[in-house]
Amino acid sequence: MNYEFFIAKRIIGSKAYKSSVSAPIIKIGITAIAIGIIVMLIAIATGLGLQKKVREKVIAFNGHLTINNYDTNSSNESEFPVATEQEFYPNFNTVAGVKHIQAVATKFGVIRTETDFEGTVLKGVGKDYDWSYLEDFLITGSVPDYSNELHNEVLISSYLANRLHFKVEDSFQMVFGKDNIEDPPFIRQFKIVGIFSSGFQEIDKTFMIGDIRHVQRLNKWNPNQIGNFEVFIDDYNKLREMDTKIRAATPSNLNTQTIEEKYYTTFEWIKIFDNNTYGIIAIMIIVAGINMITALLVLILERTQMIGILKALGSSNWSIRKVFLYNATYLICLGLFWGNVIGLGLLFIQQQFSLLKFPDPEQYYVSVIPVYMGLDHIILLNIGTFVACFLMLMIPSVIITKISPVKAIRFE
Template identity: 80%
Template sequence: MNYEFFIAKRIIGSKSYKSSVSAPIIKIGITAIAIGIIVMLIAIATGIGLQKKVREKVVAFNGHITINHFDTNESNESLMPISTIQPFYPKFNSVEGVKHIQGVATKFGVIRTETDFEGIVLKGVGSDYDWSYVKDFLIEGELPTYEGELSNDVVISSYLANRLNFELGDSFQTVFGKESIEDIPFQRNFKIVGIFNSGFQDIDKTFMIGDLSHIQRMNKWEQTQIGNFEVFLDDFTQLIPIEQQVRAKTPSFLDTQTIEEKFATTFEWIKIFDNNTYGIIAIMIIVAGINMITALLVLILERTQMIGILKALGSSNWSVRKVFLYNATYLIGLGLLWGNLIGLGLLFIQQQFSVLKFPDPEQYYVSVIPVYISIDYIILLNIGTFFACLVMLLIPSVIITKISPVKAIRFE
């Protein structure tokens, strides 16, 4: 029979315990833990959610890894063609973790209307293009298919559509330059069949997606030539090791670049959320721990006579400490229970109904505050908080060893 647990259970269940002087302080300690776990859950869920959302948007239009020519071209235009006759195309089976590879090309142009003009980059895609990534951002119309004959159908962003007063089904003219300034520029007519909104302005204000054949014809490329390859992975966390394997499997004249290198500023920005989240977790655990330490000290003071009696009957200091640690474990568990119920409830509501939105979507690249809920971090957070608070309570429980049985029994 674990008599320490038995005594702790009797203390918790007694009416005097619930109406004692320490009761309000204990409730404050439980509330502090509950509030702490709510804040930590929200911080982690929104931090990871925002990271994933921004990352998904950048990856959707660029891939996880880009395979380019080994040159110094820093522009948004494909200048040197790459042959699609490669051992790694159309399936990159030699590297585990590669989900899809596709050939694309880009060319700078200017959309011209009767009253306005706008510079854009036409992203040419072919039959191998995976539209599933872009489909999530489509707000009007449909996605085109580029197979066989040359297609004039394009997908543009709502940003460009609003600036140029375009609507679904409109046709417009785009001018593309040639190598020589003296040559007459290319003119192409396109029809809008779809409008997307990624929320990532660097993408929305720049790219228009169309048929790869247009760029191949303007650049006088063969059908087997593209500007670069985009590689998509199954798991973003394996980006660096897979990129190293992809680099090893590509010819020496080709270079590989990860999405983190291509958009270094954006990824450095979203990594800051990790530091903020760690800081919030540390502060919340410390605050909850301090409140529990206060509650335990008051509880010990209130039960001084009981401590003296237990010691007089032969209980060791550790046995008496265990009684109060069992008690504290119950209180911590109660705080975690309420914190998880409320915190996960709020996160579920936000995930399903998108109640909270960013006041400035352009600054955060998303309009709705994203939420990511995973059983993994929920379990780790609860276990970590529980043991952190319990370890902090070992320190104040040392005061029990200083209590003399004779003086404690006389204590009033």
């Protein structure tokens, strides 16, 4: 029989324990752990949610990786065409983990109206374009169909629509320059069939989406020439590994670029949230641990006579320490339970009803505070908190070894 566990259970279940001097301090310790778990859950869920949301926005409009020609051009305009006659296109079967590949091309131009003008980039896409990534950001209208004849339907961002006072079904002219600035520019007429908003201003103010055949004609390219390929993969966590494999599977005259390299500043910014989250976790665990140490010390002092009697009856120091560690384990688990119930409940409410919003959506690229947390994060957080608090409680339990049985029995 595990008599240490039996004694710990009797202590926890006794009425004297619940109305003792240590009861308020124990409640404070439990509350500290619960609050710590709540704060840590919110910190991790919002940090991961924001990172995931920003990544999804950028990836939806660029893919996980791009394949293009080696050149020094850092602009958003395709200058040097890539032939579509590639072993990896239209199906990238040579590398496992590639979800989709699509051909795109870009051309800078100026939208012209009677009263305004705005520079933007026409991103040309074809029949292989996967609209499922972009449909989540469509706020009105529909996506065009470029699988048949060439037509002038385009998608523009809400940023451009608001600045130029456009709405669905409106038409406008777009002016494209030529290599020889003395030649008259190309003018194309487009019709708006949909308006999207990614919330990512760098994208919204830069791109509109149209038929890739317009870009090919403006650049005097053949139908088999495009600007670059966008590649989508199954697992973002394997981005660098997939970049290496895809680069090895493409010809030497083509280069690959990950989304993290293309939007380096943005991805470095969202990585800062990891450091903030780690800091919050460390602080909360330390605070919860200190409160539990205080509770255990008070509990030990309150049970000094019991410790003396157990020692007099032949119990070892470790056996008596186990009694109090069992007791502390119960308190930690109680705090973890209520912390998870309240914390996960708050996250669920935010996920379902989007009650909390950013005061400045443009600064964070999203309007609603996003939350995301997998089961593995929850399990690891609880295990890590439990282990850290338990190890911290090993320190005050050493006091039991210093208590003399004779003095402890006389202690009042």
